[in-house]
Amino acid sequence: MLIDVWGLMKAYVSAKDKSVVAEKFVDIAMDNGVEDEELKELIGHDDELDEAIVNEWALLRNKWLGVIKALDQKQWHITNIVKLRVAGMEDANL
Secondary structure (H helix, E strand, O other), X not given: OHHHHHHHXXXXXXXXXXXXXXXXXXXXXXXXXXXXXXXXXXXXXXHHHHHHHHHHXXXXXXXXXXXXXXXXXXXXXXXXXXXXXXXXXXXXXX
């Protein structure tokens, strides 16, 4: 069903704007609860749509990697402050 909607939309979009419209199409689909499995079914039908889906997944992956890295850095800071306090430096704080 989504590929049919995309086919209708892409027929009315100029060639230079198809990538932008594909990105918006994927954004709207994800905002309205379309599952990842349904997006996987769209891959292979259209190059612009494929690129938009892969870019969206890459963006989500990068956001989570950023969160994980921030948590890892916070854990490192807390560990070192605890080590400093154990060593007798009571003025170390977060």
